Amino acid sequence: MTKILVIDEGTSSTRAAIYVADLSRGDFAQLPVPLLSPSPDIVEQDAELIWTQTKQVALQAAKGQKIDRIGITNQRETTIIWDRATGKPVHKALVWQDRRGAELGAKMKTDGREKILNAKTGLLADPYFSGFKLNWLLENMAGLWERANNGELAFGTVDSWLIWNLTEGKCHVTDASNASRTALYNIHTGTWDEELLEMFGVPRKMLPVVMDSNSTFGICSLFGGEVPITGILGDQQAALMGQNCVGVGEAKITFGTGAFLMAQLGETPKNSTNQMLLTIASEIDGKTNYAMEGAVLNAGTAIQWLRDELGLITNAAESEAMASSLLDNGGVYLVPAFTGLGAPYWNASARGLICGLGRGTTKAHIVRAALEASAYQTFDLLEAMAKDGIKIEVLRVDGGMAQNGFFCQFLADIIGLSVERPQDLEMTAMGAARVALGGNGEHGSSNSTSFNPQMNAATRDKNIQGWRKAIAATLV
Structure with a gap:
């Protein structure tokens, strides 16, 4: 074999x-x-x-x-x-x-x-x-x-x-x-x-x-x-292939150090007018496939920061229980612009902030805000792609943060789409294996867990408006 x-x-x-x-x-x-x-x-x-x-x-x-x-x-x-x-x-x-x-x-x-x-x-x-x-x-x-x-x-x-x-x-x-x-x-x-x-x-x-x-x-x-x-x-690009996103509009987002949303475009390139990126998804046997991408510069780094610099958690897995222990975010937002903001803002001089702090704010609120930030940033990317005419119906997720059930459910709630998490989260490695075998479309994991939107519209809109105010303060 x-x-x-x-x-x-x-x-x-x-x-x-x-x-x-x-x-x-x-x-x-x-x-x-x-x-x-x-x-x-x-x-x-x-x-x-x-x-x-x-x-x-x-x-x-x-x-x-x-x-x-x-x-x-x-x-x-x-x-x-x-x-x-x-x-x-x-x-x-x-x-x-x-x-x-x-x-x-x-x-x-x-x-x-x-x-x-x-x-x-x-x-x-x-x-x-x-x-x-x-x-x-x-x-x-x-x-x-x-x-x-x-x-x-x-x-x-x-x-x-x-x-x-x-x-x-x-x-x-x-x-x-x-x-x-x-x-x-x-x-x-x-x-x-x-x-x-x-x-x-x-x-x-x-x-x-x-x-x-x-x-x-x-x-x-x-x-x-x-x-x-x-x-x-x-x-x-390897994660896109690993997730078997071969049809136009099929999309994945990988949550690692940063977060990277990529939607398959097939053989027809389409430049964005909304601060997204056009990139080569793969070049197989002389045929070029393109993808539209939105890049978040800091996702998993926010969780590492909670652990290594603030000492609020001892490992990433603790964040799920802490976030789930709260009914809501208590009005607390964290913008993890440690090295600036990527898409759709592309502001290299922006720096992070935490806002909405009150006397009742606990470390669990800060941890929850760090997790929620990646969901809000994903919403920003999807909103920009929609303006470019990219219709995404289901979002496939992978990477370390996708292990967190609270995060996946909150993501589905905020973006208003079904989120599919594969059983094997190592999609970058699987994509590399696929391309090493020739890059054909016959391979791919079909075993996944679905997270469907459950949050009511009023709560979702309130959360998004709070995020937009936090972003505006970051960009001042």
């Missing part, structure tokens, strides 16, 4: 699992990869640690088994530059939450370049995307641009970095789904775009080769024999 080693390199941890052809999961391993954030604008990781932790979990999951294929899914946009000769990074990895490219983004919005960017990439002028981070590094590290222009340096998102190491420096490649998140790749022509490269000051020599998502990206010899790497997808 075919065995696929799936590497799932996320923002807070890196994981590996063995899947077989029917997409059932076997051995699994996971290790943390710490974030380094000395200030709100700086979010980094040790790129070498990303690789060593990933290698370790892959070896643990494989356990000497015969591996037939490798699939990779990864945190997107995170930017790494390394020396081609030594294979060593020249700087820490700039994580997708890093905001040091905000000044360039603001300039592009005012001078009209954002329109060019959006037309070619489907993205907006925000430091979330790799091109802004790459520009910051090239302009702020002495001699870096010259070395890149001489062909001495390689740039890649996390998938490229992992493949470079898995193939022992033989392959510098990426797939179309990850390339589409760099702000350097024209998603309509399928090429690195010369005008965009000039706009960001990026030498073409440092860029990886872009391939179909189900290509053979290279050969890995680290797990016994020669094992082909046969699939790559960015994590949110």
Whole structure:
């Protein structure tokens, strides 16, 4: 039976699992990869640690088994530059939450370049995307641009970095789904775009080769024999495939460090006029599928903050019972804009707040407000997508926060849609397994739990109005 080693390199941890052809999961391993954030604008990781932790979990999951294929899914946009000769990074990895490219983004919005960017990439002028981070590094590290222009340096998102190491420096490649998140790749022509490269000051020599998502990206010899790497997808695109969202309008949202709503568009791209993103969902056998996406920058981070910085909970699971112990939120709202606000606001300078505090406010209210925030942010994304003509009838959820029954029910109540939670929440890994098998539509989990709206209209409207006031205060 075919065995696929799936590497799932996320923002807070890196994981590996063995899947077989029917997409059932076997051995699994996971290790943390710490974030380094000395200030709100700086979010980094040790790129070498990303690789060593990933290698370790892959070896643990494989356990000497015969591996037939490798699939990779990864945190997107995170930017790494390394020396081609030594294979060593020249700087820490700039994580997708890093905001040091905000000044360039603001300039592009005012001078009209954002329109060019959006037309070619489907993205907006925000430091979330790799091109802004790459520009910051090239302009702020002495001699870096010259070395890149001489062909001495390689740039890649996390998938490229992992493949470079898995193939022992033989392959510098990426797939179309990850390339589409760099702000350097024209998603309509399928090429690195010369005008965009000039706009960001990026030498073409440092860029990886872009391939179909189900290509053979290279050969890995680290797990016994020669094992082909046969699939790559960015994590949110992988979750879309894992959730089997193949029909136009079928949608999922993944609640991890951030929250990412993605709706399938099929082969017809559609630019948003409401601050959503157009992206490549996958490129299989030369056929490009597109998706519309809304990105929330902070979701699970709010729960981590409650645990690690405030000490209100000792683990994420406690939040469900605490939130459920209250009849309502007591008028308390938490906007987790720790690193700015993503869609549909795209405000890099916004910062978080808690409002509506009273003498009767307890820690349970704060915990509940942190959970509710992701539901309200999802409502904002769905409202924007509806204005773009994207009709979503059922929302499929996955990721760590989806384990929380209170949250899933509150989400259904606020968005007014049925929420479907699969039995296996590891949809990013399942999507990577699917693409490694060729990316066909025959696979996918059908076992799910449904959460249907129960809240009355008046209460729902009151809650949403309270959220809108909180957002308005954040944006002041």
